Amino acid sequence: MAQAATASEPRAADRASGKPAVRLDHVSKAFGELKVLDDVSFEVPEGCGFVILGRSGTGKSVTLRHIIGLVRPDKGRVFVAEDEISALEGKELGRVRRKMGFLFQNAALFDSISVGENVAFPMRRHSDLGDAEIRKRAQDKLASVGLEKEYEKMPGDLSGGMRKRAGLARALALDPKILLVDEPSAGLDPITADEIDELLLKLKEQGGVTLIIVTHNIPSARRLGDELLMLHEGKIIAQGPPDEMDKSDNEIVRAFLTSSHAG
């Protein structure tokens, strides 16, 4: 499939529900002399499992950070639904960010408050709910990731896998329509990594959440991804569904997808 090997133009949002949940339009970004993203354009349809692949340092995490407005492009634009997040500031930026959840690679739990309060934090900030209701909802979110007994524990007392699940519960606190996930299986044992994948799959299939995932884990990418995108040296070198990507004649793509170390 030639397009899978050479895609660099925005793909039409024709694979899932239609409307793009996220769109990058000719985005370029450099840090000093280092060019991290070079004219990157793609669309993520609503409800889609969209996986960004690539070797370390190819701009995958920077792409996620553009989507949630933690990094601004030097050139180009980033849209979340109809909002150009790359041009927003202050309250407007906050309004768009509240539509998204972000699971960081190391969970990034706030280590000065308990696990439960980490999950409650977005609700305390952005809802008018009372304390009891917020605690109940935070407890429910923790239960949904299998951590119902860990509300009062401090993040430092959790294992890596539990931290990741707690981070996922926090990312889901405001019931986002879009979930950005940075390396969901990094540093986890295969069983815990599978459990995280299960949770993400459930969110996509039962909750209709749009997943945008950065990973090196090829089995996980195949499982979660309706569409894969591969970055190399800041450029898109391939994009398409997993079965089409397998047919790519691009050596880097083939090497990556068939690597015995992937994952």
Add this chain to the structure above:
Amino acid sequence: MPDRPAGSAVASLLATVGEVSVFGGKAARQVFVPPFEFNETVRQIYELGVRSAPLIAVSGMAVGVVLSMHTRASLERFGAESMIPSGLAIALVRETGPLTAALLLSGRIGAGIGAELGAMRVTEQIDALEASAVDAFRFLVVTRVIACVIALPILTTIMNFAGMLGGYFAETAATGMSLSLYFTRAFSLIDMSDYIPATMKTTVFGFIIATMSSYLGFTTTSGTEGVGRASTRAVVMSSILIIVSNVILVRLIFFFFPTAGGQ
């Protein structure tokens, strides 16, 4: 370590000074602009202010004892031992109390802020705040600036009284002087023009400690090594800026309050 050209070092220094100035200016502006992070500010006043009180009280008392012993040794030669309480009070209220309190707090608070924000930066907790649609600068920096500006004058007042109390213990041990006589003499030569300008200048010291330390924490890079560096630099830079700004502030106090200089 390779030598850097002098021009490059100066340019780098000026760039840093510019960045710190912009950071401090932004913090000063946002103190007065809603929304106000009331709960977090109260928490910071407790963490930075209330929890520093024991350090300040114990140190103040020790300083008072030592100052009293030195003053006695000097004034005894002139038969002016009765001046010890008032001399000690003037020294404490006008200069020793504010400067010692500020330097002690630059150690405790400056190192704490530098390390805490630095650790939050390298573990992506600051990004997680932003991703949760929270203005991290307002939540982390502005609250600490307000807390320090409020806490410093109060802690300085505690140090002044603790110092006088320490002076009393030294004096009563040497001469058996009563508490009431000691404090009557101590307050005989000081008035509000001694206390208010000298104490209020510590609001500037508080601003310096909070902004310098927050800047270094906020801009931390290079993992745990960077956190350690931010913490150390926060103390060093805050201390230097306090000592240098004190010269200017004392000059201004003498200009606007001539009686504060004993003139």
